[in-house]
Amino acid sequence: MPIRMRFTIWRPLATAAAAALMATLLTPATAQAAPRVSEPRYSYDDAIREAVWVDTGLDGDADGRTDRVAVDIVRPRETARQGRKIPVIMDASPYYACCGRGNESQRKTYDADGEVVRMPLFYDNYFVPRGYAFVGVDLAGTNRSDGCVDVGGRSDVQSAKAVVDWLNGRAKAYTTRTGTTRARATGWTDGRTGMIGKSYDGTIANGVAATGVEGLETVVPIGAISSWYDYYFSQGAPLYDSGPEWLSNYVESPEARARCGAVQQRLVDGAPRTGDWTPLWSERNHVPDADRVEASVFVIHGMQDLNVRAKHFGQWWDALARNGVDRKIWLTQAGHVDPFDFRRAEWVDTLHRWFDHELLGYDNGIDDEPMADIERKPEQWATSAVWPPRGTERTTLRPAEGTEEGVGRLGPTRGTGTETFTDDPALDETDWAARIDRPTPDKAGFTTGPLTRDLRLSGSSKVTVTATPTTATAHLSAVLVDLGPDTVRDYAAPGEGITTLTERTCWGASTTGDSACFKETAARTTDVEYTIVSRGWADLGNHRSGREGVPLTPGTPYTITLDLAATDHVVPAGHRLALIVAGTDRGLIEPPSTRPALTLDLARTSARLPLVGGADAFRAATSGTAAAPGGAVLDGVREPRTAQRVPEAS
Template sequence: MKKYFLLIALILLNFSLLAQEKAEPWFKDGEAQIVSAFENQNDWIRTDLWVETTFDTDGDGKPDRMHVDVTRPKQTEDGLKLPVVYESSPYFAGVAPEVEGAFHDVHHELGAEEKEIVHPSVKRLGERPIISNSQIKTWVPRGYIVVHSSSPGTGLSQGSPTVGGDNESLAPKAVIDWLNGRAKGYTTPDGNEEVKAYWTTGKVGMTGTSYNGTIPLAAATTGVEGLEAIIPIAPNTSYYHYYRSNGLVRSPGGYLGEDVDVLYDFINSGDETKRAYGDSIYRDTEIKNGIDRKTGDYNEFWAGRDYLNDMKPMKAALFMSHGFNDWNVMPEHSYRIYKAAEAMGLPVKIYYHQYGHGGPPPFSMMNKWFTKYLFGIENDIDKGPKAWIVRENDKNDNPTPYADYPNPDAENVTLHLKATSKNEGMLTVEKTKKQGTQTLIDDYNFSAEKLAQLSTSKNRLLFVTPILKEDLHLSGLSKMHIKLASSKPATNLSVYMVSLPWNTDKNAKITDNIITRGWADPQNSKSISESEPLKPGKFYELSFNLIPDDQVIPAGQQIGLMIFSSDSEFTILPNPGTELTVDLDKTTVEIPVVGGKKAFDKAVNR
């Protein structure tokens, strides 16, 4: 028997060595392996070209052409055809410098006219034939061709940026069409000498982080044939959800005052002689008229930049990746697309870690995803648990599998407010009647972090659970229901769930303090598409989701619900003094507890 197994092992080894000698892809444990003949960078063939699109966004009357580079093993010149890993970006050719006044000034009353921002100019890099070196050392030795492209109006690509407009979906579609012989590629941006993609199978996988992770989804929503699988990492899936929240003007974390027009200037690295046209048509007209910083309402402009609205044609297998503590591109972006793709019956998987912006899935999982859908190797990556979540004390390469996200064992537990003093109270499953109201005073000078640590404050309301006797696992969306009145016609509303006592240690883990957050505009109590000035003193009811999370709150902590107004890190910052009055009997928060009410009761009462 031992001789039999030894013989099998030798046969398998010979097959592996033979595959490498032939310079063909080979696979082990469902993953593409490094082929020694593909490793020598000096042998790689690196070329660039321009792919013709179906749109004209620089006003010259000709279809825009996208700048594309290709890196492939030399063996593809001898008839070997390989699939493609493709990354596209608006950042490859450089971005705008930091200039004072380039961001919107957020220090003003809500709804007030804002002064014009400064528009910095990008110094274009536009190198060729190498647009980027990303992905190459990882995938080319494993038997893939790597392709990059600069998105419209960036680098040596023609056209204009639109920050989520249709051309940013159609541009990568054109590149994939070219890889499949359906679009034309040329050796120069304006010439007629064609370039053919004779060296590929036509099967394409896309990946990238942030904006580079948005573009794979944008391409997939076109339903383009040949795009088999995507791995978006921390993608922006809706510019409204990036720059607004439930009717409120809200900046992405770390970029207070940024908006679509600011991002347009940041990436506008294309042909200097064509920029004036794009500035006039897109930045100074379409974007300026559409973003509506006065009300923050959802409108046609935002609907056209929300990929959830465009998913019907999508066929690509989706592997999402995101961090639960990404307060730049918040995890709601991946969650909403993942759930929609799942409902459509597409192959889906999601990986969440506990850190901030970026962070790909473990490489083995990415390898298997592309191996399955680009090479057709059966490896079971599409089967079994759909969700892989890194627990609080684990490393990112060691996620825990779950059947799905949210955890199928999670059930909403409704917590009511119970006042114990002027601006503090308890969160309880029992409802207390006839409590009246509590009032807070808006003052952005007190950060959320500071407010959460104060034992008492007139600038926030804070309600806490009993001290947890054992760990409590939350998974999914918490939902806020609030009834409030404002002393002014407009006000910010910010809601945080925090873990207390606050860990002030400089080495505190990112999961120690913030559980989740949410923001809303009380003027949009009826709809995010319709604002109505508040009547001072009149009560309004609104409901909204907080940002998705999956977190184990350890025993010894308390879950705190903090309600305040202006958020110094995220919102417009009006003069302090607006009063928000909350009806305690009509305000609740639903939290998704793994094990439901039984688990919650056990954690707080054991």
């Protein structure tokens, strides 16, 4: 696999001639000592605050003129006076007016002249004094922008890409929404841009990176979507009771809502509730375009994110890896939460060094640090030099008929016989896990014995199921569970693993209208007797293809492979690993139109798990004897989080 070399201004020079050339380009101060960190040398209070409208080249609202998107800019005044060109940090969002950003739901605010007073979050407060510009882009159809919201489609991505083009002198911008006076960026920026954002915002960063646009040096997607189909469906099974038209209506400005009915209808028509793949979803799938990504990618995701589910980062990460993209990753036990709210000090420091390296070219060593940070227990982190770790292998485990107590077994040996369950839409993965040690009519469960050594899963799993339904429609869920006591972040509670406190800490400079001080948070934990490790869902009617469903013939066996979400989890010695196969996972997928019974053919059902150490590690972890965990199995993590139709948890 090719490994791309990142441009670093301060890497040692290879020749004396090159050194002499560089010496002529550097000022005496910079030639004496290469900086390793940008310092807050510039006035935030005196920063230039301005707005421009960038021409996207599209006419989404069909009003006869190309759409312009509003771009609010905060940049140091001193660098402008000095004629120094600086890099840009950009957050392109549909949420700046409707819903707000961050844990405190901050919105943009403006003065009487329409200049931005407050930018949400800490990015401008912290980075502008350190010699960066911060740019907040209103996606088409939102806040002060023209056009229509198309939920991840061409207009969304072009809203931000056009700004990157403008920053690099390739697009037009104007000082007003409808005027003709041009605004130029090439006088104050070097065009080197980093995009960041959580949820929808991070999704836009992924989409712009997938265009390969020149000048985009790095993206930092936080809890971001990689394929919009996989936000609304899972292999044909609907995850929500509505499609992208609901979200479009939720975020668009009142002006857009009045003029964008045709776009709304295209979203409805292009996203049928059958779960079939359509051209609309192809346009909104960034994974196949990972080979076009030239930017580095710093992924942050919650392994228990039940909004933008963990499949998104897994398939994106794997595609980036196949194409040799420079990358880094943080994985947390929390749900849909920003790292500013689950690991604040470390996050600000790491993001600072990341942008310094990627945008300023400082040789600060961050590219030599471990690729992955993984939260093992609340606020306890481990690292991996690469992720998934070397030696990780897909290992096949198989379910087998149960013991005398009726508990199925999970191991390397092919099973025989069948297991039958009936879909019960009133139950969910926590109900199944809580009753794993007794047969119930709503699930089929299989477990290893107590492990004698720790067993680590790292990456994405696949579960192949052969099932015979009794009706023409059927949904399936496959869930991996760590059976044993632990203390985890309570991702199912409000806050999804964090509690917001009253005291504030400050991260950057403040003005009267834009404070850099934010409420502190703490980990919200719960004691559990099992942990859901990974999950996946499918409509059995999609057995021929993940892109089109067909009616089932009752009494006929069908084989389908379910994609389970990526994770990194250690099942400790003394715990057991379980596989559950069931029907509707209440709150996480919508039920089918019928309540089928499904009979599993155990000889044709298997799980391929990404085990660190592969089959040898599994054999070692299941050899010998170990004491089973004591106590009754309890439902420690309460209900799964209520399904949301908005990819954001403010």
